[in-house]
Amino acid sequence: MLIVEDDAWMREALEAALHWPESRLEHAASAATGRAVIEALRGGLFPDVALVDMGLPDMHGADVIRLLAACRPATSIVVFTVQEHRDVIVKAIRAGAHGYLLKSATIVEVLDGLLAASRGGAPLTPSVARMVIEALHRPGDPELAAEIERLTTRETEVLTLLGKGVTYAEAAKLLGIALGTVQSHVKVIYEKLQVNSKAEAATIAQRMGLL
Amino acid sequence: MLIVEDDAWMREALEAALHWPESRLEHAASAATGRAVIEALRGGLFPDVALVDMGLPDMHGADVIRLLAACRPATSIVVFTVQEHRDVIVKAIRAGAHGYLLKSATIVEVLDGLLAASRGGAPLTPSVARMVIEALHRPGDPELAAEIERLTTRETEVLTLLGKGVTYAEAAKLLGIALGTVQSHVKVIYEKLQVNSKAEAATIAQRMGLL
DNA sequence: CACGTACCCCCATGTTCATGGGTGCCCGGG
DNA sequence: CCCGGGCACCCATGAACATGGGGGTACGTG
Structure with a gap:
């Protein structure tokens, strides 16, 4: 004791x-x-x-x-x-x-x-x-979940799709934007989350509860 | 009531x-x-x-x-x-x-x-x-965690690294094998987990508790 | 001793990503 | 008014990935 x-x-x-x-x-x-x-x-x-x-x-x-x-x-x-x-x-x-x-x-x-x-x-x-x-x-770390607010609307949408393993091309179609635009959003997301790969972003999306 | x-x-x-x-x-x-x-x-x-x-x-x-x-x-x-x-x-x-x-x-x-x-x-x-x-x-779904047993030792090691967003080349160096071999293991992992992208595999690795 | 199974190993090809460059819109402060 | 910052949008290119091939060694079974 x-x-x-x-x-x-x-x-x-x-x-x-x-x-x-x-x-x-x-x-x-x-x-x-x-x-x-x-x-x-x-x-x-x-x-x-x-x-x-x-x-x-x-x-x-x-x-x-x-x-x-x-x-x-x-x-x-x-x-x-x-x-x-x-x-x-x-x-x-x-x-x-x-x-x-x-x-x-x-x-x-x-x-x-x-x-x-x-x-x-x-x-x-x-x-x-x-x-x-x-x-x-509610799975997901509440600490990390707060980070969501640093993302814009579009970025959150993109991150949610990434978390499911959707490809950029599919995400672009789903959001009605060009492939290049998705890439651009991803760039910003990576900066804000301090990562540099889809896999890392996906696991963070998960920990955020963005399923 | x-x-x-x-x-x-x-x-x-x-x-x-x-x-x-x-x-x-x-x-x-x-x-x-x-x-x-x-x-x-x-x-x-x-x-x-x-x-x-x-x-x-x-x-x-x-x-x-x-x-x-x-x-x-x-x-x-x-x-x-x-x-x-x-x-x-x-x-x-x-x-x-x-x-x-x-x-x-x-x-x-x-x-x-x-x-x-x-x-x-x-x-x-x-x-x-x-x-x-x-x-x-112990985060992770116990249902999914059972699926780990369907993976071989090497495959589990590779999946664990993927879950962290490690690149194939880095994983190969860490495991002391060739890049091509990592790719080969990944192929089998994808079949067994029914996915086809690193991001999906990473989220599943996470849900399995393979952090 | 084949024979199949399971695991680990490797290469080559096209596809997808990561990240560098850009443009136009809106809004609030100087 | 116009300037800067934030947001959404797009393109181009080298790096990383997905998936098609192909080997080799061990081990248990007919």
Whole structure:
């Protein structure tokens, strides 16, 4: 059990709770910063559960989660935060979190959640669960999806067709324009998306949810 | 509230429960088959919640969900089944379900779940929630991922590179083979995946989780 | 030991892309 | 008013691709 939390009071309260006999979880380490997490992992720590606060002073929350998920794939990562906005939640889960507890929860609920996580469950409130499910329904990275707005109408149409593997000639016919024009739009799309091949553009179109 | 359930006893038990004063849900219609669902929707039914049994006699469970999700986007769809295998669960959620209740649950748990669903929550047991989250972590359609096995080792390597937008020449260098050989592998890949362009292959590689 | 199957390897040809060049339209600011 | 920037439109050419050929080695079966 690893605790990642920058607020000293909160961290110590959690540590204390873990030492209650009812907790049934073993406290192994705590970290107040991203750097401390890295050092703990370098030190050979393999926690089965990690409770992580988003909002450390030196590292973005999602990056801490990504780090933990990458270095310790067997660890169940549970987010612990005040944030209950959709984007934050979805970003955390996508980054690799397995559970999401709000700081408004009671200490007992937190312990229950951690125990569930250690047993292969996923502590989620119903409203968070709903957001996760909706994220699954709308495939595509919301970060990337925002990039769509940098494209013009025509460019978006062209990109959508590219995503399906349509050839330039077919796209031109479908849009009622010349082949050269499609090529011209593609040029701009490539610049804006920082790619230089149809295959890359197609995969990005997909991640944007432009199916 | 729409009930979709082919077993008459179960259906009637649910209907009876919905008429309890504590249920706080209004029973609007029931359907025992896929056809009956279609007719109910054609008849102008707009339920706020639908409890659907997978395993109707005339239609696949996932298809019923897809149908409901497509025709009634505002309806919260809750699956109700004995199945608790990962693939079934993930398929149902991906098809558009918002909640997943097991038939081993008590009638009160079911009513609670339906109520939560009607209020914008998502009734999931912790273990089901875990599977949903893991599905989000491993992007890609498990159906398509199975197709990977029809590809040989070399073909999979080539497809993985294609998915990143690597050029044939670069792929050849990376794999230590001739350009012509890459082209040859690509030919077979296209046949097996039923496509004929790099862009299509790349999007499929992505959906397979070959990133 | 053929024989078929499966995999990996290579070349040559026409088609499609990627990217360099352009033109005309509209609109808001100087 | 006219100038610049953004958008849509078009052409030309070398690079990359799609798909037609053709090999070779291994392995299991009649």
